[in-house]
Amino acid sequence: MPLLARMIPAPLVVDVRRGALAELGAILADQRISTSGRVAIAVGSTYGPIVQSTFRDGLAGADWFTVDGGTINTAIKLVEQIRRERYDAVVGIGGGTVLDVTKFAAARLGLPMVAVATNLAHDGIASPISTLDNDAGRGSYGVPAPLAVLVDLDLIAAAPVRSVRSGIGEIVSNLSAIADWQAAHALRGEEIDGLAISLARTAAEAVMNHPGSVSGDAFLAVLAEGLILSGISMVVAGTSRPSSGACHEISHAIDLLHPSRRAFHGEQVGVGAAFAWFLRGDSSAFDATVHCLHRHGLPVRPSDLGFTLEEFEAVVGYAPQTRPGRFTVLEESALTPSRITAKVNAFDTRITAVLESR
Numbered sequence: 001m002p003l004l005a006r007m008i009p010a011p012l013v014v015d016v017r018r019g020a021l022a023e024l025g026a027i028l029a030d031q032r033i034s035t036s037g038r039v040a041i042a043v044g045s046t047y048g049p050i051v052q053s054t055f056r057d058g059l060a061g062a063d064w065f066t067v068d069g070g071t072i073n074t075a076i077k078l079v080e081q082i083r084r085e086r087y088d089a090v091v092g093i094g095g096g097t098v099l100d101v102t103k104f105a106a107a108r109l110g111l112p113m114v115a116v117a118t119n120l121a122h123d124g125i126a127s128p129i130s131t132l133d134n135d136a137g138r139g140s141y142g143v144p145a146p147l148a149v150l151v152d153l154d155l156i157a158a159a160p161v162r163s164v165r166s167g168i169g170e171i172v173s174n175l176s177a178i179a180d181w182q183a184a185h186a187l188r189g190e191e192i193d194g195l196a197i198s199l200a201r202t203a204a205e206a207v208m209n210h211p212g213s214v215s216g217d218a219f220l221a222v223l224a225e226g227l228i229l230s231g232i233s234m235v236v237a238g239t240s241r242p243s244s245g246a247c248h249e250i251s252h253a254i255d256l257l258h259p260s261r262r263a264f265h266g267e268q269v270g271v272g273a274a275f276a277w278f279l280r281g282d283s284s285a286f287d288a289t290v291h292c293l294h295r296h297g298l299p300v301r302p303s304d305l306g307f308t309l310e311e312f313e314a315v316v317g318y319a320p321q322t323r324p325g326r327f328t329v330l331e332e333s334a335l336t337p338s339r340i341t342a343k344v345n346a347f348d349t350r351i352t353a354v355l356e357s358r
């Protein structure tokens with residue numbers, strides 16, 4: 001009988017628990033990622049010194065590098081620094097910026113990358129995508145996904161709560177992204193992947209249906225694991241489609257039109273997902289998204305992100321240009337400026353009604 005299956009590259013290690021960081025050296029050795037301990041470790045300027053002090057006695061063979069900012073130039077500078085010595089692997093310990101820079105640098109150097117997340121603001125923890133600022137604004141670069149993924153809940157519990165909550169918006173947006181992908185399949189014949197959808201959807205549902213909050217370890221573990229599964233869903237799909245649709249186009253438009261007023265990525269995509277569900281006219285998914293964001297203290301309305309309705313209308317109008325060729329509910333709705341104004345105003349009014357009905 002033929003054994004028909006597809007091989008999916010997956011991390012050797014996924015470790016979500018308190019105290020995971022202290023095991024880094026042992027994990028690198030056990031998994032043969034680095035038996036010599038010769039690894040390059042990239043950290044951010046804020047938490048770097050704290051993280052480094054965890055290894056006063058361990059990881060003697062590691063060299064430490066500080067990453068300052070999430071630009072392509074920072075990533076290239078890191079490549080130049082790391083290539084001067086021989087290393088078995090590159091380890092990124094930090095939030096989204098540090099991990100994105102490290103992923104890109106590891107890909108350029110052809111070295112395995114180990115991700116240690118210090119917040120849960122995004123699904124880049126295990127994804128094959130590095131998002132970096134460049135001369136054109138911001139770009140997404142395809143890179144190998146991390147070989148090992150560690151989430152130390154001690155670090156997460158100590159991180160700014162906004163940076164942790166933001167991941168809820170990120171993962172809730174999966175459901176909207178999947179709806180966009182399925183519509184692109186039905187209306188445009190775009191290929192979809194049922195396994196990628198299963199991973200991305202299950203991850204989002206687990207977080208949305210969990211009764212806990214970011215103050216509890218059980219919830220944090222589900223959120224962390226959900227974000228890791230989201231990343232793997234992108235590996236399976238070979239595209240960011242299972243977790244990025246209209247929700248992300250709206251967030252990219254905010255990033256590009258208002259770079260100095262960016263909120264956390266997950267905060268922006270959460271509002272984007274709510275707006276996308278409103279455009280689809282799916283009131284049950286819209287209500288569930290609004291309630292989930294509100295319950296966890298995330299922005300729901302444009303004003304919660306600091307934007308007037310007029311500014312949000314401009315964001316919506318610009319959003320499709322951020323991902324040319326990606327068919328989402330924004331493109332499907334054939335929005336004219338007057339329709340955008342009407343929809344944005346109705347969206348804002350509807351949120352009030354949904355929240356008051358509780």
Ligand SMILES: [Zn+2]
Binds near residue numbers: 123265269
């Ligand atoms: Zn995202």
